Amino acid sequence: MLHRKHYTLSEAREMLLIILPGLKRIGELKKQLDDRGYDIYRHAYFGGIGPNGTGKFPPEMEELVAIVKDFAVKGILIKDINIGLIDFPHIRDNGEEVYLCYLLGETSIQYWHTIDGGFTGRLSTDNL
Numbered sequence: 001m002l003h004r005k006h007y008t009l010s011e012a013r014e015m016l017l018i019i020l021p022g023l024k025r026i027g028e029l030k031k032q033l034d035d036r037g038y039d040i041y042r043h044a045y046f047g048g049i050g051p052n053g054t055g056k057f058p059p060e061m062e063e064l065v066a067i068v069k070d071f072a073v074k075g076i077l078i079k080d081i082n083i084g085l086i087d088f089p090h091i092r093d094n095g096e097e098v099y100l101c102y103l104l105g106e107t108s109i110q111y112w113h114t115i116d117g118g119f120t121g122r123l124s125t126d127n128l
Contacts, residue, residue: 001097002115003089005075009125012088012100012109019076022067023084023104029064030081040064040081085119092128100125 007015033040038058057065071078071086077099079085084104090112092098101111101122111122 001091003075003097005089006091006097007075007088007100009090009100009109009128012090012102015074015076015088016102016109019071019074022070023086026064026067026078026081027084027104029060029067032060033058033064079119090128 030040036058038061040061068078075089077087077089079087086102087099088102088109090098090100096114098112098114100109101113101119102109103119110125112125112128113119113121113123
């Protein structure tokens with residue numbers, strides 16, 4: 001197994017309600033940092049070196065990192081910050097480890113995919 005923590009579909013749906021504000025906030029923070037020219041992946045302003053000349057990261061970056069760490073502690077994988085794509089590790093009845101997949105804006109967790117299948121390989125949870 002790739003992951004230690006696995007969610008049932010109902011557990012993932014319950015957890016989604018708890019973390020949804022954080023998922024929305026990550027997108028807002030990323031946009032604010034992008035608008036200010038801050039590269040969250042390099043932890044530097046575009047074209048510059050170092051965080052911002054003060055040795056400190058912007059407060060928006062600190063908040064974003066805290067939320068991402070909280071998701072990681074919960075075993076939730078953030079696949080794409082820009083669109084709010086996350087996965088919850090799950091074990092199917094046949095023992096296969098897969099991901100329950102959620103995209104920001106969907107009403108609930110309605111899809112799953114294989115570990116290698118990714119977003120384009122999403123299937124309905126009706127067929128889980």
